[in-house]
Amino acid sequence: xxxLLLDTNAYVAFKRGDSxxxxxxxxxxxxxxxxxxxxxxxxxxxxxxxxxxxxAQLQEFLDLSKVSVLQVDxxxxxxxxxxxxxxxxxxxxxxxxxxxxxxxxxxxxxxLFSFDSHFRAVSGLACGASRQSLGG
Numbered sequence: 001x002x003x004l005l006l007d008t009n010a011y012v013a014f015k016r017g018d019s020x021x022x023x024x025x026x027x028x029x030x031x032x033x034x035x036x037x038x039x040x041x042x043x044x045x046x047x048x049x050x051x052x053x054x055x056a057q058l059q060e061f062l063d064l065s066k067v068s069v070l071q072v073d074x075x076x077x078x079x080x081x082x083x084x085x086x087x088x089x090x091x092x093x094x095x096x097x098x099x100x101x102x103x104x105x106x107x108x109x110x111x112l113f114s115f116d117s118h119f120r121a122v123s124g125l126a127c128g129a130s131r132q133s134l135g136g
Contacts, residue, residue: 001024001027001028001029002028002110002111002126003028003029003030003031003032003110003111004024004025004028004030004031004110004111004112004113005032005034005070005101005104005105005108005110005111005112005113006025006031006032006033006037006113006114007037007098007101007112007113007114007115007116007119008037008040008041008044009114009115009116010024010025010113010114011033011037011041011061012041012044013115015057015061021113024113025113029066030066030067030068031064031066031067031068032067032068032069032070032108032110033062033067033068033069033070034069034070034071034072034076034100034101034104035069035070035071035072036072036097036100036101036104037101038058038069039097040097041054041058042058045058070104070108072100072104075107076100076103076104076107077103079103079104079106079107080099080100080103082103083099083102083103083106083122083123084099086122086123087099087121087122090121092118092121094116094118094119094121094122098116098118098119099122101114102119102122102125105125105126106122106124106125110126111126111127112125112126112127114127
C-alpha cells in the first residue's frame with residue numbers, strides 16, 4: 001500500500017471504528033493530512049458538543065510517528081489552479097476544499113483516501129484507498 005493523504009471523511013470513519021477505514025490506516029506506511037482537512041475537522045469539532053475530546057483525539061492521532069501534516073503552499077496553489085481549470089472545462093466541478101485536498105495529494109504524489117466518489121473526476125489523482133477502489 002502507498003502512503004495516503006486522508007480526506008476528512010476518512011479520518012471520521014476511522015475514529016468511528018469503520019472496519020475498512022481502520023484496516024486501511026493500519027496498513028498504510030505513512031499517513032498525511034493537510035491544513036484544509038485539519039480546518040474541516042476543527043470546524044466540525046467546534047460545532048459539536050465534544051470539542052475538547054475530539055481535539056485531544058486528533059492530537060493523539062497527529063502524534064503518531066507515521067502521521068504528518070502537509071503545508072499548503074505556492075506549489076499547491078499552482079496544482080489547485082490546474083485542478084480547478086480541468087474540472088471546469090470538463091463540466092465536473094467538485095467542492096472547493098476538495099480541490100485543495102486533491103491538489104495537495106497530486107503535489108505530494110500521494111494516494112487519496114476518501115469516501116467521496118467525486119474525486120474520481122480529478123485527472124492525475126490516485127484514489128488508492130476508498131470504498132470505490134475496494135469494490136464498495
